[in-house]
Amino acid sequence: MPKIVILGGGYGGVLTAKKLLKKFKKNKDVELTLIDKKPYHTMLTELHEVAAGRVDEESIKLEFGKIFAERNIDVVLDEIKTIDFEKKRLISDNNSYDYDYLVIGTGCKPAFYGVEGAEKYALQLWSYEDAVKIREHVLDMFRKAEKETDKQKRSEYLSFAVVGAGFTGIEMIGELAEWTVELCKKFSIDRREVKLTVVDMMPTILPHVPPKLIKAAEKILKKLNVEWMTDSYIVEVKENTICMRDNCILNTRTVIWATGVEGAEITEDLDVEKKERNRIVTASDLSIPEYPNVYVVGDSMYYIPKGKDKPVPQMVENCEHSAPVIAHNIFCDIKGGEKKEYEPHFHGVMVSIGGKHGIAHVGTEKRMYCFRTFIAMFIKHLINLFYFFQVAGWNKCYSYLMHEIFHVKNGRSFVGSYFSKSSPNFWKVPLRLFLGFMWLREGINKIPNIFDDFNNIFLFNLPADGVSAVSAATDGAEQWGEALPVPGFIESIVEWSLGVFIAPIAPYFQAFIVFAEIILGLMLIGGLFSAFASVATAALCVMIYFSGMASEEIIWYFVAAIATIGGSGSTFGLDYYVLPYLKKHWKKAAFVKKWYIYND
Ligand SMILES: Cc1cc2nc3c(=O)[nH]c(=O)nc-3n(C[C@H](O)[C@H](O)[C@H](O)COP(=O)(O)OP(=O)(O)OC[C@H]3O[C@@H](n4cnc5c(N)ncnc54)[C@H](O)[C@@H]3O)c2cc1C
Numbered sequence: 001m002p003k004i005v006i007l008g009g010g011y012g013g014v015l016t017a018k019k020l021l022k023k024f025k026k027n028k029d030v031e032l033t034l035i036d037k038k039p040y041h042t043m044l045t046e047l048h049e050v051a052a053g054r055v056d057e058e059s060i061k062l063e064f065g066k067i068f069a070e071r072n073i074d075v076v077l078d079e080i081k082t083i084d085f086e087k088k089r090l091i092s093d094n095n096s097y098d099y100d101y102l103v104i105g106t107g108c109k110p111a112f113y114g115v116e117g118a119e120k121y122a123l124q125l126w127s128y129e130d131a132v133k134i135r136e137h138v139l140d141m142f143r144k145a146e147k148e149t150d151k152q153k154r155s156e157y158l159s160f161a162v163v164g165a166g167f168t169g170i171e172m173i174g175e176l177a178e179w180t181v182e183l184c185k186k187f188s189i190d191r192r193e194v195k196l197t198v199v200d201m202m203p204t205i206l207p208h209v210p211p212k213l214i215k216a217a218e219k220i221l222k223k224l225n226v227e228w229m230t231d232s233y234i235v236e237v238k239e240n241t242i243c244m245r246d247n248c249i250l251n252t253r254t255v256i257w258a259t260g261v262e263g264a265e266i267t268e269d270l271d272v273e274k275k276e277r278n279r280i281v282t283a284s285d286l287s288i289p290e291y292p293n294v295y296v297v298g299d300s301m302y303y304i305p306k307g308k309d310k311p312v313p314q315m316v317e318n319c320e321h322s323a324p325v326i327a328h329n330i331f332c333d334i335k336g337g338e339k340k341e342y343e344p345h346f347h348g349v350m351v352s353i354g355g356k357h358g359i360a361h362v363g364t365e366k367r368m369y370c371f372r373t374f375i376a377m378f379i380k381h382l383i384n385l386f387y388f389f390q391v392a393g394w395n396k397c398y399s400y401l402m403h404e405i406f407h408v409k410n411g412r413s414f415v416g417s418y419f420s421k422s423s424p425n426f427w428k429v430p431l432r433l434f435l436g437f438m439w440l441r442e443g444i445n446k447i448p449n450i451f452d453d454f455n456n457i458f459l460f461n462l463p464a465d466g467v468s469a470v471s472a473a474t475d476g477a478e479q480w481g482e483a484l485p486v487p488g489f490i491e492s493i494v495e496w497s498l499g500v501f502i503a504p505i506a507p508y509f510q511a512f513i514v515f516a517e518i519i520l521g522l523m524l525i526g527g528l529f530s531a532f533a534s535v536a537t538a539a540l541c542v543m544i545y546f547s548g549m550a551s552e553e554i555i556w557y558f559v560a561a562i563a564t565i566g567g568s569g570s571t572f573g574l575d576y577y578v579l580p581y582l583k584k585h586w587k588k589a590a591f592v593k594k595w596y597i598y599n600d
Contacts, residue, residue, distance in 0.1 A: 001031045002334050005099035007080055007090060008264075009036035009064055010044070012298025012319035013105035014391055019327030021071055028072060030334065035090065035097065037079035039064060041391070042128045044107075045316060045384070048168070051125060051134035051256075052175035053182075054355050054412050059403045061128060067392050069593035080266055085291045101330050104280065105297040108261035108314060111277055117237040122163065122257035125172060134256060138176070138183070141254060146187045156240055156253045158194045163234060163242070164258035165200035166207070167351050170217060172256055173198045174353030177224035182410055196226045197250060199242065200259075201233040206351065206359075209370075213359045216372045220357045261314060263300055275302045276311065284341040285329050286322055293333065295326045305344055316387060317346055350380040355404075355412035377414035381405075393596030428568040429527075435537065435560045436524025443517030450511050484555075486548045494546050516540065527573015530564060537561035 004020060006013045017034050024030050043060040050057050064075040078092045083102070090097040110126050112118040123137060124130045138160070145157035160180070162173040177196050184191045198205065198221075205221075205228050206214050221228060233245040242250040263278025272288050273281040279302035280288060286301065288294045298319040302311050312318045321344040329339045348362035360376035363369045371379060381404060388396040404413060411417040486494070516536070523533035541558040544550045569575030587598040 001029055002100045003031045003033070003098060004101045004103070004330060005090060005097055006032075006034045006103045006105060007036075007083075007266075008105035008107060008298075008300075009034050009038075009041050009075070010105055010107045010298060010319070011041075011316050011387075012107070012300075012323055013103065014041050014067060015319055015323035016103050016105065016297050016326050017068070017073055018390065019324045020330065021068075021073060023327050023331045024072075027335065032073040033076060033097065033099075034064065034068070034073060035076045035078055035080060036064065037077070038128075039075075039077050040128075041067060044126070047125055047128075047131040048172045048175045048352075049355070050128075050131040051172065052138070052179040053135055054175060054179065054408070055403045057128070057132050057135075059399060060131070062392055062396060066395070066593070066596075069596075070590050071594070082266070083270060085271070085294065088293070100293060101333060102294045103297055103326055103330075104267070104294065104300055105319075106264035106266050106300055108299045109264055110257055111260045111262040112257065113259065115234055115237060118163075118234075118255075118257055121237045121239055122255040124257055125168060126261070137254060138179070142183045142187045142189065145189060145193075152251070155193070155195070156251050158189065159250070159252035160194070160196050160254045160256075161242060161250055161252045162198045162256045162258055163200070163237075164260065165198045165202065165205035165228060165230065166258070166260070167349060169198055169200070169256075169258035170206055170221075171352055172258055173226050174221065174224060174357070175355070177221070177226050178354035178356070178412055191225070194225070195252075196224075197229060197252075198226060199229045199232050199234060199244075199250070201231065203231050205230060209349065209351075209359065209361045210368075213361055213370050213372075216370075217351070217353060217359050220353045220359075220373075224354060261299070267300060279311065282342075285339045286326050286342050287329070295330065297322050297326055303342060305342065312344060313346065315346075315349070318344065320387070320390075321345075350376055350383065352377060352380055355408065356414055356416070358414070374414055381414075395596040395598055395600065399600050422566075424571070425566065425568055426571040428564050428566075429572050431560055432524050432527065432530060432534075432564045432568040432573070435557070435564060436521045436526075436533075438521070438557070439517045439524065439537070440521030443514050443521060446514045446517070450514060482551065483548055484545060484550045484552065486546065490546055491548065494548065498547075513540070524564070524569075527569030527571075527575050528578060530569025530573055530575055531567055534561045534564040534568070538565075 006017050013034060013036070017032065020032055024032070040061040040063045043062065046055065046060045049055040050060055068075055076097070078095060080090045080092050082091050084091060088099050090099065108126070110124045123134050125134065141157045145154050148154040148157060160176055162169045162176070173196060180194045180196065181191065184194060204214055206217055218228070232248065234242055235245050236243040237255055240251055240253055242252065242255055261277070263274065263280070267274065267278045267280060270280070272290055275281055280296045280300055282296045282301045282303045283289050284306070286295050286297070286303065288296060299314040301322065304311050322342060325340050325342050331337065332339045345365055347364065348360065348368055350358060350360040350362065352358040357373045358376040358380060360371040360379050361368055362371070362379060385397050385400060388400055405415060405419050408417065408420045413420070520533050520537055520540070523529055538558055538561040541550070541554050541561065544554055567575065570579065586592055592598050
């Protein structure tokens with residue numbers, strides 16, 4: 001059995017594993033292993049959100065056990081220290097792993113460019129632990145400042161500097177600026193005491209986007225009270241100070257280093273060709289020229305695509321493009337076939353500046369577009385959802401939507417608090433009971449009709465020759481008052497579908513609806529699967545309206561159904577007991593894990 005080992009479960013490693021699993025779905029004669037020093041995949045692109053207290057720290061961790069549940073791959077927790085390419089072996093402190101094909105996806109670490117004291121005194125932002133550390137540190141600064149009477153010290157505690165005004169640095173300072181507004185309220189500190197600075201040696205912030213987006217970003221930063229110091233070359237970082245080449249000194253106890261990256265530690269000593277801070281030089285099929293059975297994915301690779309003059313960017317999109325090429329080429333190595341060259345087409349960048357604002361420069365190589373704030377953030381979330389769907393399906397998309405939109409605190413989202421304001425479910429209990437009672441009464445009232453005249457239960461009066469279905473149905477609605485008007489095109493669709501689908505089974509269909517009314521009523525009263533019952537109620541309302549039989553009464557049914565969707569049965573209802581029990585067993589089911597259809 002050929003052994004394929006993927007080293008590193010970052011964006012590149014996970015996507016390669018997923019693509020390989022798909023490729024070898026029908027050929028179970030390969031051994032696939034993913035090795036990572038952590039038991040989870042870290043969503044690095046969201047680190048700043050954790051670092052600045054916007055989202056919960058758990059939201060950026062995705063356990064490999066979940067990603068690869070019920071799949072034909074071994075996930076090994078180990079830190080590889082070196083690779084013996086000749087013996088085709090990965091070596092850690094306590095183990096070694098043989099491979100026939102290897103994919104290196106170990107990513108990067110922050111680069112300090114030899115700046116004195118930077119590694120020692122600055123905080124880094126390149127791992128889950130880094131993000132949590134920054135968050136705790138910032139909180140600690142506010143705790144200390146709150147009771148500090150010495151002016152100089154207090155000012156140092158409340159000064160925050162991010163070094164590097166590229167994408168990562170701007171995302172970090174923007175997020176921090178938003179958070180400090182909340183922290184000032186919490187610790188009763190005057191916002192004017194807080195100083196936020198982003199420093200860069202380049203003449204402008206975000207040097208890789210067009211000037212009009214730089215201006216837009218500057219405007220947002222200004223609004224957030226962030227200062228930027230460009231053309232400022234840092235020569236030393238001390239415990240309480242940053243020193244520039246021109247002697248300008250910034251006093252602060254918080255320096256976050258976001259200047260750039262270099263290849264992960266393991267790549268430093270590998271005996272292969274490397275360029276630009278430990279990136280491994282690859283051939284056009286993404287293998288290493290010296291070792292054609294070894295491929296490189298994601299940030300670790302150094303590859304200049306044909307016709308381009310720069311290496312591929314160290315971004316998630318590079319992982320998304322390179323992973324399928326590598327999976328295809330390994331498949332060809334083992335099973336035969338024509339290998340592919342890596343010809344990526346990148347689609348730009350999106351930079352969030354806090355949870356509410358951002359800029360995006362996206363499009364195709366021929367035409368790029370500039371977007372700000374709402375649309376920029378919308379695109380960023382959409383792209384993230386696309387990635388998460390590939391990696392962990394509905395499960396991750398659901399939790400992402402929850403922490404970015406539906407559970408945000410203090411309006412820190414591009415849609416503000418509109419979707420996250422919530423009230424306790426018990427306020428909805430009377431409405432749920434009343435809605436249930438009304439359905440039950442409706443259904444029970446119609447039961448005698450089923451027995452009296454099975455063909456005329458009156459839910460739909462089917463078209464007599466020459467009479468329109470909707471107008472015939474409308475007559476039936478008279479008992480509830482005047483029917484609501486239905487747009488002409490809907491009337492035509494309903495007429496057609498009534499004739500084709502409903503007419504032959506009309507009495508049974510109507511009896512079924514009566515039955516559904518009773519069941520929905522009971523479910524709502526008992527609070528059992530109440531979210532489902534509410535959605536079904538809303539759907540039934542729409543159906544009745546389309547049929548031309550809805551009186552004004554249907555509007556309140558519909559509105560009440562929408563209000564009770566959010567788990568109204570979880571207080572004073574059976575859902576309180578039944579749902580946790582079912583969820584526990586549901587999450588364990590193999591097909592549920594495999595298809596990622598459980599919710600966290
Ligand atoms: C704060 C921040 C924001 C970002 N925002 C964006 C953005 O908005 N858009 C964008 O496109 N990109 C963004 N990036 C860059 C993006 O995250 C990287 O391009 C991407 O993570 C690269 O993926 P990768 O698989 O190459 O490496 P990584 O995701 O870094 O994964 C490397 C994996 O290898 C493992 N590993 C390393 N060494 C070893 C070892 N010796 N043994 C075992 N395992 C090892 C690590 O544990 C890790 O799981 C951002 C990065 C940061 C830090």
